Amino acid sequence: MTYDVQYVRQQFPALNLMVNGHAAAFFDGPGGTQVPQRVIDAMVDYLVRCNANSGGSFLTSRNSDQVICNARQVLADFLGCAADEVAFGQNMTTLNYQLAFALSREAGSRREILITEIDHEANRGPWLALAERGFEIKEVRFDPDSCMLDLEDFLSKLSEKTLVAAFSYASNGIGTVNDVHRMVHMAHQVGALTVVDAVHFALHGPVDVRELNTDFLICSAYKFFGPHVGVFYGRRDCFENLSAYRLRVQPEQIPYRIETGTLNHEGIAGAGEAVEFIADLGEKFGQPFDTEATGKVWSERRRRIVAGMKAMEDYEQPLAHKLIRALEQIDRVRVYGPPADSPRTSTVSFTIEGINSEKVAAELGEKGLFVWDGHFYAIRLVEVLGLMNSGGLVRVGLSPYNTEQEIERLLIAVKRIAER
Ligand SMILES: Cc1ncc(COP(=O)(O)O)c(C=O)c1O
Structure with a gap:
């Protein structure tokens, strides 16, 4: 159709x-x-039928945990990963601060961080803040004539001292889609970690974190028909080693280790429903997907x-x-x-x-x-x-x-x- x-x-x-x-x-x-109306309905339904804190032995708490668990799987299908590699948070900016401080704790001799001139402050500020902890922050040049990032500059600034290369999938200012696959590859060549800000891109093309091979990626559901909830992806091996600041009572396992405090449960319900909405558009208007030809093992929902x-x-x-x-x-x-x-x-x-x-x-x-x-x-x-x-x-x-x-x-x- x-x-x-x-x-x-x-x-x-x-x-x-x-x-x-x-x-x-x-x-x-x-x-x-x-x-969409169905996202609003999902949030209302959460508040009417499931409104409780997590981990209780009674009906509404169990309902609540089920809603969050379902939404996590839906968002995992959205990003192309496993459910326990997806964490929720307040928004991209806050999750990125948490990530930056966590990574800085285990940096060892890697004392340099790369950010870019094209990025939103949300993927610059948290890294710039690490200057206080003795890190050197290097900025990758944006070429105002071509409106593209200068990848030669990116390459020249990467070294075995680089802890993290943080860059956006696409620019919220001018729409440029960065060559993120190449950038992840270049960063990994020197052993640096990659943090991709997919907030702008997430509405404009499928994200496939496995194919991209990034270590971390963050987006925000309110940019793709959802409420104001941040969505974090950590590749299992990196996420399991992440020294996130957490309370003594907070589970150490992924994805909970970065989920501080009580989450925005109704927002998470809405975020899952927003992705279900996109899936339904795919069913209605999308081209049939030949998974065999692409070699992808994807769930029906993905x-x-x-x-x-x-x-x-x-x-x-x-x-x-x-x-x-x-x-x-x-x-x-x-x-x-x-x-x-x-x-x-x-x-x-x-x-x-x-x-x-x-x-x-x-x-x-x-x-x-x-x-x-x-x-x-x-x-x-x-x-x-x-x-x-x-x-x-x-x-x-x-x-x-x-x-x-x-x-x-x-x-x-x-x-x-x-x-x-
Ligand atoms: C590219 C990009 N990155 C990050 C952000 C910040 O996201 P959040 O509002 O979830 O912190 C935005 C918000 O406009 C954005 O467009």
């Missing part, structure tokens, strides 16, 4: 919002997507999830390319992103010469066109692009519920602003 955006839209109650007589167009997906991710991307990518081409035709508009033949997400950022990006976003917002402006915490990237004094970027994030008509509305509005 071909992708039916109207069917997809019907699943999201928030999309009916009106602003000043205009239907709201949610182009703010990279900041957080909207939530096959449907991957098909769902691909169906959404097949829908969004042509729209993104159309948007880029049309923006580039508008006088004074400059689009920032990787070269046309390089992998990218459907997140498109631009500026209008002589007009502050905050002003552009505010005007679009009045017309119900929800775009972000500024640096979106990818502040180093925006500094390198030289846009800090002009309000940063205007970011249009396409999600699987955006339509061609919404893009046309946006283009007309941008053109009007640029022509003034």
Whole structure:
């Protein structure tokens, strides 16, 4: 069945919002997507039927543990790993701080850490904080002309002193998809650990942690139709050796060793349901998956999830390319992103010469066109692009519920602003 955006839209109650007589167009997906009704229902169901703390010998506690256990398996299918390699936390940033401090405890003679200029602060700040503990933090160059990371610089900064190379799968600022497979391989050649920030990428393509072979990867469910919950992957051998700070009463086994305190149970229920939603899109609109041809041994659910991710991307990518081409035709508009033949997400950022990006976003917002402006915490990237004094970027994030008509509305509005 071909992708039916109207069917997809019907699943999201928030999309009916009106602003000043205009239907709201949610182009703010990279900041957080909207939530299908079934995710809301799953969270309500948790609170009605299962609301209890973990490990009790009574019905609601057992129900609660079952919901979390199911969600863990669903998220494992989402990432392509085993359930006990998946931990939940407050958000990506907090999990990454926990990871950074844990890894710093067992660093031995490896005293250097690589971060990148393209990354969100969430994958820079926790590592920069380790300077206080005597680590040297090196930054991999971002090339403002190609809008890509400089992989030669990455390679030249790796050494047998590198403890961790931390980099993003894709840029939340400009949509560049980094060559993460190559970066993981390069880092492993010198014995460094890899930490991949998949927060932006996770809505834009299937993540396969086994194929990627990263040691750690973190994402956030609110970027893929879920509530505000962080999702952590640790490859078993690395995770089992991770010296996470934990309470005496907290289990030492994975995945619990990094799960401090009581988790956001209803959020975890919603996160699992968000992935089930993606799997159902795969069932409805995805291409049948030939696991024999790919040599992958995947669960039925993972096959449907991957098909769902691909169906959404097949829908969004042509729209993104159309948007880029049309923006580039508008006088004074400059689009920032990787070269046309390089992998990218459907997140498109631009500026209008002589007009502050905050002003552009505010005007679009009045017309119900929800775009972000500024640096979106990818502040180093925006500094390198030289846009800090002009309000940063205007970011249009396409999600699987955006339509061609919404893009046309946006283009007309941008053109009007640029022509003034
Ligand atoms: C690429 C990227 N990394 C990390 C984060 C931070 O995620 P969280 O809000 O879960 O801490 C974001 C949030 O926008 C992001 O886009």
